[in-house]
Amino acid sequence: MMKNWLAAGAVALTVGMTSTIAQAQTTTVPGEQVGLAVGAPLPEGIYAINTFTYRRPDAPSSALSGSADTAVNIPLLVWSTPFVPFGGRVEFLVAAPTVFAFSRNPAGVANKDISINVGTFVAGVWAFDLGNNFGVSLLGGVYLNDLNGDRGSIITPQGTTATPVLGQLSSNTYRMGVAASYTGDGWNITGNLTANIYDSPGRFPGQVGAAIGPLRISDSLNFDLTATKKFGNFEIGPIAYGTYNFDISQASLAAGNRGRFAIGGLIGYDFKVFTMQAYVARDVVTGAQYANAFGRVRDNYSTDGWVRLIVPLYSAAPAASPVPTALVRKY
Template identity: 60%
Template sequence: MTKNWLATGALALTMGMTATASYAQTTTIPGEQVGLATGAPLPEGIYALNTFVFQSRDNPSPLDVGINIPVLVWSTPLVPLGGRIELLVAPPTVFAFGKRSGPAGLRDLSINVGTFVGGIWAFDLGNNFGVSLLGGAYLNELNGDRGVLRTNAGGLVGTGTVLPQLSSNTYRFGVAGSYTGDGWNITANLTANIYDSPSSFGGGRDFGTIYSLSDSLNLDLTATKKFGKFEIGAIAYGTVNFDTGAKAAGIVNAALNDRGRFLMGGLVGYDFGFATAQVYVARTVARSAASFDSTEISGRLIVPLYSPTPVAAVAAPIIRKY
């Protein structure tokens, strides 16, 4: 059962944000898949997963950030070339919390991220090794919400959006490898975000701003071990932007000077039988000058909703000797 819960983690999907002039340019939030054996195929069935991430950002950032990621996955009976096909959907939400009260403090806000739809092709290679491929898109152009910052007094802060990533659909591709023997979960997961760029929100919704969106790459690392129903171990994750150069006049580079950042921490989990819960904490250990330091606390719940009823074995005929 342990392996089945961990495998569910091929799913958690969301985005990162920053409210300064530089942007951690990745729609998929770094670290969203740590603690999960994303390389292992799921047993056939339907699963629900919810992850909430809270970023406590160091001063002088005026905001803390929360991200909620509900996910539904159908692990289908289809196994072309020996790989399980898993279909998934996720409608993430981002929250920002102003740190200072009073009229000049920043107002709290929430932003709807474009719903993610995608699929996974996961292979059991034997000897407790697995590998998976993921592909899909965040449909930001259909239901992405730009988000703007305002003071508690109602004044607009700046002239751009909080999340320029949402001006374009985000195309997501990933590859993961996992070892799940002897209660271990040793997993490495690479996730690429590719954008239609340059892009804008259109319809005059964003002051005529055109964004140059940097493609990016995330790395999530997990090394945990099960002790009975408990799980404990180490995690690490980070992101890197590919294009941080200056752009032409009239085009805002949404990753200007922000090469990326990397965090490390630990994870504790417990298997309740009907569900599995995990809590993990990480702290920035390296970053580019334009990025930010933060302590991130995340909680996750994984629940199986349906699995096919096993087919009853046909009784063997009784043979009597006379």
């Protein structure tokens, strides 16, 4: 059962949002799929999954550093269909991610906590069981930012306009992914690659969009790695993830920030009627930087915390075994 829910959770994390407000990067959250058997096909059924992540950068929250704590909440519905063309199960999913930012301003300084709606994410997965506990999957989808994503600016506590908040939302995000998993003997050994492609330059609509002008968005590639092991109902093991921005020129939203790589650990527990996982990871490499109070440039490492809840709402009943009948032979 845990193996099936790990696969369900893999689909849950096909949605997400950048984990920083100050540094533009991939729309899909780096690390959103670690700890999950992304390559394994789901059993036929319907799944409700919620994923929450909270990220804290080293830089203090201030106008100087432009830093803030950020969080992402991702409610998701997954339908694993009975269709298996060419042996691969077809799965559909829909989600509405929300991004939050928390200023951490000290006493005496106005706080400005905000929430941002990411465009609805719709996608399909084609997942194959290759036998011997190996599986592979292909994903294609889009974040519909042009349809219902939030737009370009906020009003700061000082009454000034800050734009753009998340420049990625000036374009739909087209997502493609490929993953492979081994799930034998309680292991979950998974590697996953996720590409985010944009209509660059992107543009916000209306007067705000006209004032901001076109935004050059870097295409990007995420990589998620897992090597966990089950011991009874418990699961534990190391995880790692990162992101790579292709365009870091000064004209790009990812200017000077090639990406990041984080390492951490995961624990999980199978409660039978639902599954929970939690993990923490810390950057070991980062392209994000900030200037401290003395004007010195420092690498802006971050620490991420994650929690997942996976609840099957419906599972197709297994096919009933035929009733044995007497075998009659005529000689």
